[in-house]
Structures are given as C-alpha cells and as structure tokens.
Amino acid sequence: xxxxxxxxPGMFVQEKEAVTLDCTYDTSDQSYGLFWYKQPSSGEMIFxxxxxxxxxxxxxxxRYSLNFQKARKxxxxxxxxxxxxxxxxxxxxxTLDTGRRAxxxxxxxxxxxxx
Amino acid sequence: GAVVxxxxxxxxxxxxxxxxxxxxxxxFQATTMFWYRQFPKQSLMxxxxxxxxxxxxxxxxxxxxxxxxxxxxxxxxxxTVTSAHxxxxxxxxxxxxxxxxxGASDTGELFFGEGSRLTVL
Numbered sequence: 001x002x003x004x005x006x007x008x009p010g011m012f013v014q015e016k017e018a019v020t021l022d023c024t025y026d027t028s029d030q031s032y033g034l035f036w037y038k039q040p041s042s043g044e045m046i047f048x049x050x051x052x053x054x055x056x057x058x059x060x061x062x063r064y065s066l067n068f069q070k071a072r073k074x075x076x077x078x079x080x081x082x083x084x085x086x087x088x089x090x091x092x093x094x095t096l097d098t099g100r101r102a103x104x105x106x107x108x109x110x111x112x113x114x115x
Numbered sequence: 116g117a118v119v120x121x122x123x124x125x126x127x128x129x130x131x132x133x134x135x136x137x138x139x140x141x142x143f144q145a146t147t148m149f150w151y152r153q154f155p156k157q158s159l160m161x162x163x164x165x166x167x168x169x170x171x172x173x174x175x176x177x178x179x180x181x182x183x184x185x186x187x188x189x190x191x192x193x194x195t196v197t198s199a200h201x202x203x204x205x206x207x208x209x210x211x212x213x214x215x216x217x218g219a220s221d222t223g224e225l226f227f228g229e230g231s232r233l234t235v236l
Contacts, residue, residue, distance in 0.1 A: 037227075043206055045159075045227035091158065101212045101225060102149050105158045 002027040002094050006106035013082045013113055020067070021077040021109045023092030029053075032096050034075040035103065036066065039089040048090075051075055082113045118142055119211050121228030128199055129236055136194045136231045138165075138209035144189040145211035149225070150182075153206040165192040165209075199235040207231045 003026040013019040025034065032053045038046040051059045051066045059066040067076040079086055089110050093103040118141040128134050138148055146167045151159040163184050164172040171184035181203075183195040192211075196203050208230040 035225075043153075043208070043230040043232070045208065045210070045230075047226075095225075101147065102161050102164055103159075103210070103225060104161070107158045 002029070002032070002096060002104050004092050004094050004104055004106035006092055006109050008109045009107070010110045010112070013079075013111065015084060015113055015115050016081055018078060018080045019082055019111065021079070021090050021092075021111065023075045023077065023106060025073050025075060025092075025094050027073075027094065027096065029096050032094055034066070034068070035093040035095070036064070036075075036077045037091045037093060038086075039091060039108075041088070045091075049077065079111075084113050084115060087111060087113045119209065119226045119228040121209055121231050123231060124229060125232050125234075127234045127236065130200050131198055133195055133197045134199055134233060136196075136207055136209075136233075138192045138194070138211070138228050140190045140211045140213075140226075143211075143213040145192075145213070146189060148186060148192040148209055148211045150184060150192070150194050151208045151210065153208060153230075155206075159208065162194075162207075167192075196233065199233070201235045204233055204235045207233060 005024045034051045036048040049059050049061045049064045049066050051068045058068050063080045065078045089108045091108045092106040095101050095103050120139045122137045148165040150162045152162050153159045161174050162177045165184045165186040167186045173179045186192040210225040210227045212225050
C-alpha cells in the first residue's frame with residue numbers, strides 16, 4: 001500500500017517570499033501520480049499541480065512548482081511570491097496507475113502567510 | 116473546467132435519523148466517484164469507491180450498512196448516512212474523474228465537490 005508523509009504540521013512565511021512544503025511518499029509501484037491540493041477554510045479541495053512518475057521535468061503551474069526527486073521519493077511543493085490568499089491547508093496526495101484513481105492523502109500542512 | 120457539485124453543504128440532524136448527500140458531475144460523465152471523510156484538522160480518508168451500475172467498494176473499517184452508496188447514473192452518486200449518531204459528524208467530500216470530457220487532461224485529475232458538513236445532535 002502507498003503512503004504519503006507530510007512532516008510539517010504548520011508553516012509560516014512572509015508575504016512575497018517563497019516557501020517549500022515537504023512531501024515524501026512510499027510505494028513499490030513504478031507508475032504513480034503525485035498531486036498537491038489546497039484546502040481553504042471553506043473546505044473545498046483546489047487542485048494545484050500534478051507530477052507523473054515518468055515525467056522527467058518538474059511540474060510547474062504559475063507560482064506553484066513541484067520539486068520531484070524520484071530517487072528520494074519526495075515531491076515538495078514550492079510556492080513562489082507568497083500571497084495572503086495562500087493561507088490554507090495543503091495536502092500532498094498520490095494515486096497509483098491502476099485506473100481506480102483513488103487518492104491517498106498526507107496529513108497536511110497548514111500554511112500561514114504573514115503580511 | 117469540470118465541475119462536481121455536492122448537496123447539501125451543511126446539514127444538522129437528530130441522532131437516529133438518516134441523511135442523504137448527493138454528488139453530481141455537472142458537465143462530464145463519471146463511472147467512478149469517490150467518497151472521503153475528513154475529521155476536524157485531519158486529512159481526507161477514503162471511505163468507498165462508487166461504481167456506476169454496480170455495488171460500491173468500501174475501504175477496510177467502513178461499515179457498508181452504515182454508509183449506503185448508490186451510483187444510479189453517470190452523473191450522480193449518493194451517500195446515505197443511516198441512523199446517524201454524533202460520532203458520524205464529519206466533513207464528507209466526493210470526487211470524480213472526468214471521463215469523456217473534451218480536452219480532458221492525462222493527469223487523471225480528480226475534481227472535488229464542495230463538501231458536506233454533517234452535524235449530528
């Protein structure tokens with residue numbers, strides 16, 4: 001079974017600075033997908049970025065980039081130029097390429113952006 | 116982009132009653148939907164996989180008689196919490212993968228509903 005670990009329960013960052021949220025994963029499968037979701041206090045899950053296990057380049061989406069280190073089984077999220085609206089819970093998640101597409105989530109990191 | 120809608124967003128009920136939560140894919144078909152449960156300040160835990168036209172697949176430890184799932188059409192899955200008790204109070208959220216959606220990405224992106232917050236008194 002796969003497992004996702006987020007070791008930072010909470011993080012603070014100054015507005016306009018960059019921040020890295022850590023995520024490590026464990027799976028014996030060769031084909032998998034890694035996701036990051038943002039969950040504001042309203043509860044909705046907002047998709048941020050995706051990295052496939054066979055993707056050679058790190059994924060980027062606007063201010064979000066995923067630092068994918070396959071050998072270390074890490075998939076850290078980097079948010080550049082933090083904004084106050086980035087304050088939320090951030091979840092790293094994984095799915096195996098079984099077609100089922102159920103996600104396994106990490107415990108989450110609460111990010112607070114300070115002015 | 117693809118939209119998944121959940122209803123109701125909030126529900127408060129008395130202990131012993133049953134509550135139905137709907138999850139609809141508004142602009143795409145979803146043969147598979149997923150139901151998650153999230154306790155306060157915790158992560159999302161997969162409860163079950165809802166399969167259109169067949170029985171749901173429940174995760175270990177989830178009572179299938181307690182959490183009834185019906186996926187009667189390609190755009191609707193329902194979760195019924197039967198004989199709800201205070202310990203069932205939680206945030207329930209569904210997700211679906213867009214299938215057959217024009218321009219659907221290869222990322223396997225799952226679209227989430229807005230979630231339903233259940234409080235059982």
